[in-house]
Amino acid sequence: LFQNMSICPNCGSKHIEHHDASGSSICTECGVVVEENAIVNSVEFVEGAGGASSVVGQFVAQNSSKAYTMGRGGRYGFSRDSRETTLLNGKRKIQEVASRLRLGSHYIDSAHRLFTIAVEKSFTCGRRRSHVVAACLYISCRQEKSQHMLIDFSDALQVNVYTLGTVFLKFRRLLGLKLEIIDPALYVYRFAAHLELSDKANAVALTALRLVGRMKRDWIVLGRRPAGICAAALLIAARAHGFSRHHQDVTRILRVCGMTVNARLREFEQTPSSKLTLEEFNTTEIEEEADPPAFTKNRIREARARAIQQKNYGMLTSGALDNPLEGKNATLWRTNSRKQQLQADHDVLYKELEKELTHDDGNEKGSSDENNRLKKPRTLEQLKNLQLTNKSTEPFVNDPTQNQIVEKIDGLTTIDNPHIKDMYPKAKYGKSIVLPNQATAEELQPSTQATEGILDLAAWKEEMPEKDAEDIESLFRTDEEIARKEAIFNSLNKDYILQQEMKESERRKEEEAAKNKEIDEMAQAAGRARYQKKRGRKRKKGSDGERTTEEALLEAASKRKISRKINY
Secondary structure (H helix, E strand, O other), X not given: OEEOOOOOOOOOOOOEEEEOOOOEEEEOOXXXXXXXXXXXXXXXXXXXXXXXXXXXXXXXXXXXXOOEOEOHHHOOOEOOOHHHHHHHHHHHHHHHHHHHHOXXXXXXXXXXXXXXXXXXXXXXXXXXXXXXXXXXXXXXXXXXOOOXXXXXXXXXXXXXXXXXXXXXXXXXXXXXXXXXXXXXXXXXXXXXXXXXXXXHHHHHHHHHHHHHHHHHHOOOOOOOOHHHHHHHHHHHHHHHOOOOOOHHHHHHHHOOOHHXXXXXXXXXXXXXXXHOOHHHHHHOOOOOXXXXXXXXXXXXXXXXXXXXXXXXXXXXXXXOOOOHHHHHXXXXXXXXXXXXXXXXXXXXXXXXXHHHHHOOOOOOOOOOHHHHHHHOOOOHXXXXXXXXXXXXXXXOOOOHHHHHHHHHHHHHHOOOOHHHHHOOOEOHHHOEOOOHHHXXXXXXXXXXXXXXXXXXXXXXXXXXXXXXXXXXXXXXXXHHHHHHXXXXXXXHOHHHHHHHHHHHHHHHHHHHHHHHHHXXXXXXXXXXXXXXXXHHHHHHHOOOOOOOHHHHHHHHHHHOOOOOOOOO
């Protein structure tokens, strides 16, 4: 085989012969070895002094970074580099984890490709191989929309789920993957089989699927974990079909918190679909959508803030502003956290006041009806009413204890007590909530500043102070000064300006020539297509087996594969 591309460095001849077996190139004119020890695709063996055979050369894999050396003890085979060893160990670990979770071969192949990328990007450095393998398999399951959750990999590997979640998030961020949000309906049939529903498992699963779809339309699924939505749907569906199932039954299977399930149930309870029976729910489709729970919560907060600003004590204590989504804790916002301590203080004050009112050593004989009335124990409400009736006259008891308890009673029923002030709802990060109409009149006015504009230098100069006018004027040039400076610049840089103009003209000529060339090529391609079309019609009429030598060579060259291991 002769190639004219190589040139002999000794005689300058282009007649170089290449030997594929030895991997050397020899000049046929002077016999000089031009190249040797080239990489070849043939395998040869050599017999040693003791009669043992060994492989000649080294093996270079397609994805390896260096050549493999011969195996120990003269055995046939090659030792691998650390990278390929890591990939093989990773694939073995992927197969092991996949077999525990009963994943198919396409999951293994996809996870192995991800693991290869992780090795190439050095993501495995400093991390356990099992954590990276779990992240790769979980990403593969998310892409294939399987029924596996991250906690399943945590159980299979006996690793903390938050540790796996951290590795998964970092790996996803490294690859820039955009994974779709998991649909809770994927887990319905899987976990419905573990609730021991006997023959009605399919019916319960179908009802749960309808519940999940209804929750999507009512804005309950958005922003929530799919396991909590699935648990709430299965619990409602199981109870609707007559099964006695509790929160512990679904939380144990789906690995979610009971508070999460209760929150989802309370959110669904506020929707119109919760008022329907099972038959009506399966046959009736409600067109209206409920407001998102976060929207409802914020509107209640704004109503509380507005009632506090307006000092509407009746509205605050009526329970109309309680958030039904909070369940038993709905009334805690209007319950004084210091109620027990205040109640204890009131009891002590009342006992002291009762003792003072009922004890009269000096006037036992001449006691009047008023004194007899004061000796009787009274409740806090009676004392309050008594103080209000005698407000214009002298107090019936000149005792600081009485005044203190009356002040305590006043603090319980007035809007200015500290607890009412603490009741003002808080927004994110503990900041006080701002109502839509709390902005000032100036803030509510539309913006008068244009988004984009041109500075008027004349108006700007007029607004400047007189003492700075001369300094400002020296910074700007007049039109005559600008023309004079431009003429001086053009005369000093005449050669440069001419050179730039020549470059610009050449660039335009090249663009025009390239455009004309492209038009010519398109015209030639169109003519060639018409010629081939006519020629094809003639071939169909004649014999199809006749081809020219040039066509046969081109077809053979296109079908022949080019090896990457041969130095052509």
